[in-house]
Amino acid sequence: MGNGFFFTGFPGFICNQLIREVIKNNQLIGSVFVLVLPNMVERAKKESEAIIAAYGLDESTFHIIVGDITKPFLAITEEEQEILQQRVTHVFHLAAIYDLAVPREIAQIVNVNGTENVNEWVRRLPNLNRYIYFSTAYVVGNREGTLYETELITPPGFKNHYEQTKYEAEVLVETLKKEIPVTIIRPGIVKGHSDTGETIKFDGPYFIMNFLDRLKFLPLIPRLGKGEAYVNLVPIDYIIQATAYLSQLDNAAGKTYHLTDPHPYRASEIYEIMMKEMLNKQPKGMIPLTVGKWFLSLKPLRKFLGVEKEALDYFTWKGQFDCTQAVTDLRESGIACPDFKDGIKPMTEFYLQQKDNPTFHIKII
Template sequence: MKNGYFFTGFPGFICNQLIREVLKQNEYNGVIYVLVLQGMMDKARNEKKAIVSELGLKEEAFVLIEGDITKPFLMISDNDQERLIEKVTHVFHLAAIYDLAVPRDIAFKINVNGTNNVNNWVKGLTHLKRYVYFSTAYVVGEREGTLYETELIRPTSFKNHYEETKFEAEVLVEKLKEEISITIIRPGIVKGHSQTGETIKFDGPYFMMNFLERLKFLPLLPRLGKGEAYVNLVPIDYIIQATAYLSFLEKGIGKTYHLTDPHPYRAAEIYSFMMEELLNKKPKGTLPLSVGKWFLSIRPARKFLGVEKEALDYFTWMGQFDCTQAVKDLEGSGIVCPNFKDGLKPMTTFYLKQKDNPNYQIPIL
């Protein structure tokens, strides 16, 4: 039978890029089914039109399904349920709320309860070959040292509710590995495309760019703290290509992969690289991180700087991700994580082009 690829998280950027790559790696065979919230249907139709046109697909090869992961049976209509139960062979669950400042109740509703609903729905699929769950490397919470793909250890605490709820959701998916064929993907901090710089929003490393851009009028800019922590930034193209490849790799069944940079840079290095590329300056002196955190606790200050205060926690967190399993299983595919420095120029060019576009800047609360 023809493969049926079911995605949650459409029309989000990572999801629509993954759809393109899955079709590309499978010679554009199969039917795409995407779960879409009612309020996102117009945007989803536009994104579908773009993908169908770009890849030369038939209209019937890309199906929009109205639903909601926070509801039982994903709130899919009975007619659609019957079709999906028979046709879906691969499920890619990407829908989540990706926000370091998300309130706990909202994060649990979407990330944990939503994943539990997807898990229950997936178990009813007749011809399922693979269930791919998009987690995050930061399910480790406050644990430090070397962190392995083979571990899922509950930390004593988390840096934010995003990490906490993604951990709880992954626990639920991990339990299903005994019943169905599952691959868990744990990306590092996602940045724009390594060659084009394209991204969908300025969060993560772009908070650092916002900070530098909005304080460029100062005669000198200090470092923020010692910056000894490694910050694991990974371009979207590596995550997409690696996910699409590993999702169809037979030996990927039952495995969890860190899609992280095997050779990350320290926070101070990244800060210096960005300042030089963005402002043609070098940092002078050091501002204690405690002062930076205090400053960002003031709402007008963090709104002016375009930085979530939770982002600073990653400047002092001393964890490193081991990605041996991912690197080994990607051998022979030609898929490797690009060096951060190699993608810095296109990243900066894209940022400067769109920095004043409100569609890219996330609301700072």
């Protein structure tokens, strides 16, 4: 019958790409099940048809399950529950609110309560081989210094509600390691594909690109703060390839992985690299981050610049992620994080092609 792969977070970009990678790498595909919100069904059908066509799958292989992680038993019908109970062997939980400016209440409902519901549902799967949970490296909150994959320590505080609720959700998943084979994935800040630059939204590092693009008319563009902090950017293809591989690796059960750049660049270096590639300029002068945050506290200004004020916190946060466990367990696969500089050209080209397309920009509030 083959393996049954169940995904939350479809038809989101990361989930879409992960499904493709799992299909490409797995010879024992039995069924792919995707949990889809009612208002996303039409889009999910289009994405599923594209995947079926790309990999020559039988249409009966791919199943759209209408449901909601914020509801008990994921709001899946009893008939579908019976099928899933029999056939699901691998669960990939990606559904979450990925937004630094998310209000606490919404983040709590989706990231924490939703994960608790998925955990309870997963516990009832008799044929489960692996539960793969997508967390974030930034569950460390305001902790600084060297941060390890083997740690899950309550930090003194968090930079935003996204970090806090993802930490609380990971605590819930961590407790399952005693009962079922769990692998926790902690990505760094995700950017577009290292070869094509493709992404579906301009957040994270793209806020810097928005900033530079909106101010390109100025004769001189200053840097933002000293930029001494390391900013850990990882391309989507590394995240996808590593996760697909680790989901099938027996040695990965019970482990947590930092899918982060072992050799990240400082914020000032990233800023200069982007400015050079986008505008062929070098920064002149400096705006203190305290001044920058004040400017971004003004809604009209942050909307004009296309930057969430919460993003500036990562320019001063001095933490570094140790990813020894991930690097070690990925070594035999040949999968490694590409150098940020090597992907800057396609990243910039994709941004410039799509910068005027509103569907790529997140709503700045």
